[in-house]
Amino acid sequence: MRFSSFIWLFAVLLVAGPAAAQGTEQQRAACERDAHRLCAAEEPDAIAVENCLRANMKTLSSACRRQFRAPRR
Numbered sequence: 001m002r003f004s005s006f007i008w009l010f011a012v013l014l015v016a017g018p019a020a021a022q023g024t025e026q027q028r029a030a031c032e033r034d035a036h037r038l039c040a041a042e043e044p045d046a047i048a049v050e051n052c053l054r055a056n057m058k059t060l061s062s063a064c065r066r067q068f069r070a071p072r073r
Helices: 003-016 025-042 046-055 062-069
Strands: none
Touching (some): 025 046, 025 062
């Protein structure tokens, strides 16, 4: 799986949740660098990357951290 495809899948799972599987470019862009920097070893498992990002919440960029705190629609 290409890295960009993985990030898109990750963003969908991270922000939209299982009930409404739709992510936005903003959500993907907010966490792409952090996912690559902190969680590259977890690729291509989107759930593992999400767990990794959550475990590293204090070191996430503020933009990515906001995506975790944003209310799910």
